Amino acid sequence: MAEDRPPIKDPVKRRVRQRCGFGCVICGSPLYTYEHMYDWAVTKSHAEEELTLLCNQHQQERTNKLLPREVVLQANKKPINVVTGVSEPYSFHFSGSECELVLGNNVFRSQGARLVPLLVGGEETLVFDFRRGNLLLSAQVRDRDGNVALLIEDNELLYATDSWDIEFVGRELTLRNAPRKLRFQASFEPPSRVVVSRLDLQYGDVHAFVDARGIHVRGPGQRTRDVSNVVMHGGFEYAIVLDSHMFKAGGMLL
Ligand SMILES: [Zn+2]
Numbered sequence: 574m575a576e577d578r579p580p581i582k583d584p585v586k587r588r589v590r591q592r593c594g595f596g597c598v599i600c601g602s603p604l605y606t607y608e609h610m611y612d613w614a615v616t617k618s619h620a621e622e623e624l625t626l627l628c629n630q631h632q633q634e635r636t637n638k639l640l641p642r643e644v645v646l647q648a649n650k651k652p653i654n655v656v657t658g659v660s661e662p663y664s665f666h667f668s669g670s671e672c673e674l675v676l677g678n679n680v681f682r683s684q685g686a687r688l689v690p691l692l693v694g695g696e697e698t699l700v701f702d703f704r705r706g707n708l709l710l711s712a713q714v715r716d717r718d719g720n721v722a723l724l725i726e727d728n729e730l731l732y733a734t735d736s737w738d739i740e741f742v743g744r745e746l747t748l749r750n751a752p753r754k755l756r757f758q759a760s761f762e763p764p765s766r767v768v769v770s771r772l773d774l775q776y777g778d779v780h781a782f783v784d785a786r787g788i789h790v791r792g793p794g795q796r797t798r799d800v801s802n803v804v805m806h807g808g809f810e811y812a813i814v815l816d817s818h819m820f821k822a823g824g825m826l827l
Pocket residue numbers: 597598599600601602627628629630631
């Protein structure tokens with residue numbers, strides 16, 4: 574009879590992620606599971622120091638005993654992402670002739686033409702582009718100091734491993750600055766859709782953020798702008814342009 578294993582508690586998982594640099598300790602892949610370095614049947618515990626992160630391939634190798642425990646223990650002491658400071662790239666499988674980007678409760682769609690839902694101060698935070706028959710996603714999320722914390726370049730995802738927490742579960746990626754401080758949360762839905770539920774951007778004295786109620790911009794000074802429940806379909810490259818002169822016909826200039 575299969576015995577019931579209690580789930581690993583969330584704070585324990587988070588501390589294991591932080592210690593392992595948010596990726597498989599051997600190859601750095603952002604697609605990983607929590608692995609007991611010692612046999613669960615023997616230890617019957619989820620002790621934090623006995624857990625590590627392994628990607629599916631390395632976990633399978635471990636199960637099949639192609640990967641010795643000693644190698645995992647060594648990698649756990651020096652996770653590759655902690656050594657390099659950046660995750661191993663992961664390639665998204667976006668494709669097709671149309672795309673959709675959802676920011677909070679605003680929906681932006683395009684067919685065959687480059688789509689930038691939000692342009693703030695000339696910076697393209699999120700882009701769907703069509704090139705040579707491919708649909709390519711690019712994105713960059715900076716931390717408060719202006720350093721790139723998360724980067725997607727032509728469908729290839731990588732992130733700096735000095736963020737407080739990065740969690741990639743199923744199709745949803747969450748990046749936190751600090752406890753309860755969400756900087757970016759998005760669901761990547763190939764072949765052609767990305768839903769951004771949270772985004773937090775600072776451009777000098779302008780604060781732009783996305784939540785369930787839409788896109789909000791605060792500053793400079795007392796200036797307040799909100800975009801909610803907008804659906805835009807094609808005919809523009811930049812959907813919403815803030816504090817920028819790169820305006821093209823069809824978008825909204827705020
Ligand atoms: Zn691996």
